[in-house]
Amino acid sequence: MAFGLPAAAVWRFLWELSDTFTVSTVEAGENGDQAASVQSVRTYGRLASYNAQASRAILYMSRHGTTHSLKVNTTLVEPFAAHNGSFYLFLGELEKHEVCAAELSLFTSVCTNV
Template sequence: MMAELRRCGKHHTSPSAIPTPASGAQGGNGPHRRGSRKGARMLPQPGIYYFPWEVSAGHVPDGNTLRTFGRLCSYDLTQSRVTLMAQHRSDQHRILVCTELVEPFQAQVGSLYTVLGELERQEGGGSVVKARVLTCVEGMNLPLLEQAIREQRQYLQERDGGQ
């Protein structure tokens, strides 16, 4: 597992480094608190939802943690790569996903997936999402998910604008 973590070039928090109430962490978020204790490691960011067309158009900054979705159209086990596709209006958008940290998994071509991971630019101009979580959500109401993302953005803008 550690070799896989190093291969993706990311530093990930081990479970023993997560502050818990028993280890003296205090605060409203329990074990997920982003503590300031000396020597404590930070948890990865939870990820902001982006639409697939925003990811493929380059609207997500390099290194950002994101959540997105799409239909699995191909899986290359030897390269640990999945391609997700999503349609927006008349355009098809593709997202390349590195699956090294989530293997092995049962790829279901044609099924809807959500992914949580970090976006990294590749040599040659493309980008890849280094998946921490890749979940098959076949049967999910996609228009309702898109509406929820828009409403969440609106709420966060209103909340943050009022500060």
């Protein structure tokens, strides 16, 4: 996976991610038959849950009565002190898999409690 930085001072709210997702690279999966679309993003939200054993977190934010969520892969930032309900900033690669195009996940390389 090739990590790049999003443009300076560009933030994506959770509700914008699925609407503004554009393909920057396409990479083949390990078995070569599943490709993933990847985009560098900087986003933030409240931490809903964190599972250290699975290196997974759920980030959420509410807007106009609708709750938007995002799955986060925290493998590269382990261990971090997770506090459910606190705001976190994440910088990483947003992935949309061809198998389930409706589901996005963030493979984070930077995580900070804000």
